[in-house]
Amino acid sequence: MSSKSEPLFQPLARDALSQRIARMLTDAIVSGKLKPGERVAESVIAREFGVSRAPVREAARLLESAGLLVSHANRGFFVRTIDAEDLDSLYELRLCIEREAAGRVVREGKVEAIIDRLRDQIEDMVGMSEENQLILQIGVDLQFHRLIVESSGNKRFLAVFDKLAWEIQACTAMIETVFDEPGLVARNHYLIIDALLSGDEAEARAAMEYHIGVARETVVGRFRTLEAEEAQTGGPKA
Template identity: 75%
Template sequence: MNRDADPLFKPLARDALSQRIAQMLTDAIVSGRLKPGDRVAESVIARDLGVSRAPVREAGRLLESAGLLVSKANRGFFVRTIDATDLDSLYELRLCIEREAIARVVREGRVAQIMPVLLAQIEEMITSASENQLIYQIGVDLQFHRCIVEASGNGRFLTVFDNLASEIQACTALIERVFDEPGLVARNHFLIIEALETGNEDRARAAMEYHIGVARKAVVGHFRSLETGAAQ
């Protein structure tokens, strides 16, 4: 065996390890094994996984930025407290904003202006889904929707959207774990593209309503089933 040749396996980078741990924690949250308000103990997770605390801490920070965890001074990370009713209210508010935002984009003739960016973001979502880059995909998904809201020209819409950003990111993470097929959510964004290309406000509204509605039904329904199971 030639020892000077490139190694068959390369060392796993710390960021890749933290991404894998973040995915494990996300699965635990969505499945209900980690419940709202539960403490995510770095030392316990590190011991169970046989790793140092550093990548666990980095995974915690990734999920904090994604809205699934919250950090408390001198206490560590905790699972964000969110229930089915809360989620449903969030989706309802998102729908009100994004449905009218996309209609304004069509009405103001700004579709061509943002189309290249939207298409590029969908491709990024699909690629990151196939490579299991969950946190990155969440960020790109958020930017896709933010681009439409910003292009609407309604500053109030954008302010509310940005204030909800962490919760929207959390919902995106939940969607990706509820649907089994990698990239399905990303590809569903093409329905919005097709509606924008028609130049019809009503079709744009309908596409956004359908897109957010599918996610709303899946995620809220999933959480309701978890809550029902916990109550029994």
């Protein structure tokens, strides 16, 4: 946990504690406040939240199931670390889901129902990129993709995507600069919109495959660079 003098969290009311604590811990991981490999001390969190350790432990178990925390016998919970190969596998699975989701949205005639929301999300991304709010931009980016997956009508796609999204967002949060031109990345989402509006399933799939492929190459490549630097210096770079 952080050694800062000010508490990381504020006390909570005693309703649905474990779920609320899990949500706040997730936000801390995704935003980079809790770093990969960092110990999540139940006693410290319980004190900052103003609760007993039991709901904190239950929340930690929920996040362990979600893949954000890992537990070690007699040591407690730690923020999960991930290597480049594992991250690459996440992107590969994400690609399979989103490529087919894009095709289903076109086939099921769902494009018009979501197109305005997709455009609004892109504009939000562009604005955040101009204000250098990387973490928030990543969050809206994933919301854009989630809307397409949700609109595909395949609930299994959505369930898997939600799990992947937290892991990908948590991983990219530890990289200060993922893309050289985040504004350009945001605007490139318009290529997906154009493909959806074409009414061609194959074109929609191809646009999504290209888009996620670029992200996969960039983010995983950055992780591989970090791993190489760590191997040379013997210490983490992020």
